[in-house]
Amino acid sequence: MSVSSVSNSPVLDELTIKDKIKDEPKSGELGQKAFLKLMITQMENQDPLSPQENTEFIAQLAQFSSVEALDSMNNKFDNLTENFVANQALQASSLVGRSVAVSSEIAQLDAGDIVAASVDVPASTNSVTVKIYAESGELLDQADLGAQGAGEMVARWNGEKLEVNGTVLEWNSSTEGGHPPGIYRMEFEASIDGEPTQLNAALSANVNSVTVGKDGVLTLNLAGIGPVKMSEVKQFN
Missing domain, CATH: 2.60.40.4070 (Immunoglobulin-like)
Incomplete structure (x- = not known):
């Protein structure tokens, strides 16, 4: 039964892609500091005879807080998904050399x-x-x-x-x-x-290596057969 080296497996390469390529800052996004600066500027230049009412000001703050909370939640969910895929990939890599x-x-x-x-x-x-x-x-x-x-x-x-x-x-x-x-x-x-x-x-069939797609799908590369999705495996020997 042939055993391929896990250290050379594409699994580990795939897992480090997101560490190698960081997202570029998007200049078009309105961050917290820019939002507060815009709000202060709006208050400084408002009409003294018709100032902004407290309810409108509070509504803007509430809206910003909601957007910021949703953004934070999305980031945490993305991190959770990445960790799940990484753990799943590492577990799958233990199949290398098995049947x-x-x-x-x-x-x-x-x-x-x-x-x-x-x-x-x-x-x-x-x-x-x-x-x-x-x-x-x-x-x-x-x-x-x-x-x-x-x-x-x-x-x-x-x-x-x-x-x-x-x-x-x-x-x-x-x-x-x-x-x-x-x-x-x-x-x-x-x-x-x-x-x-x-x-x-x-x-x-013997598992030669394991790869992880960009969509998180795990694929086993089987001797004599080729790539097969993890979900298509009938039995682990």
């Missing part, structure tokens, strides 16, 4: 490792078939896994032996000694009500 299961027909077989498949069997069937293809599309092996009940069927393949629900099957691989490490495609098919039906399978 997860995602809906896919593609899997990478590493030396001394296995490919695990969680297959959804929608109804009891007398026959489930697995076909294993090379990355080039060539059919390498196929086997009848026998009758299966409705529910989850778990298969494990190490390039040579195939285990289904804890039982190692007696089958002959097309390659003596098993298939070498590489990218493979696995398809599962069942006979449901007499009709051949493609089954949904979640295959295992």
Whole structure:
């Protein structure tokens, strides 16, 4: 199982972007000092015969206080969101080097490792078939896994032996000694009500790295598969 260095992960780079790029002061904004200066200037230049009434003055102060409070609240909310994304990203980075299961027909077989498949069997069937293809599309092996009940069927393949629900099957691989490490495609098919039906399978894949998008979406970069959103992971192994 290959492990990528967390220190080189784009996660940490993404998390420091906002520290590197600070917002430029916006000259068009009316700050607290400018507002007070404008208010004092207004009072100094008001008509002595028709001065500003206290109620109008208090209303202006109240309006400014409301705007200032909302601005402060927005800043705190932004900081809270940034901290949440940062914590989530750091937790996700701990997945680097581990295995997860995602809906896919593609899997990478590493030396001394296995490919695990969680297959959804929608109804009891007398026959489930697995076909294993090379990355080039060539059919390498196929086997009848026998009758299966409705529910989850778990298969494990190490390039040579195939285990289904804890039982190692007696089958002959097309390659003596098993298939070498590489990218493979696995398809599962069942006979449901007499009709051949493609089954949904979640295959295992190693997490090479984790990235965080500008929208805060976490993406796992999986060996042999590529980028997959965190929300699409079916199982953490």
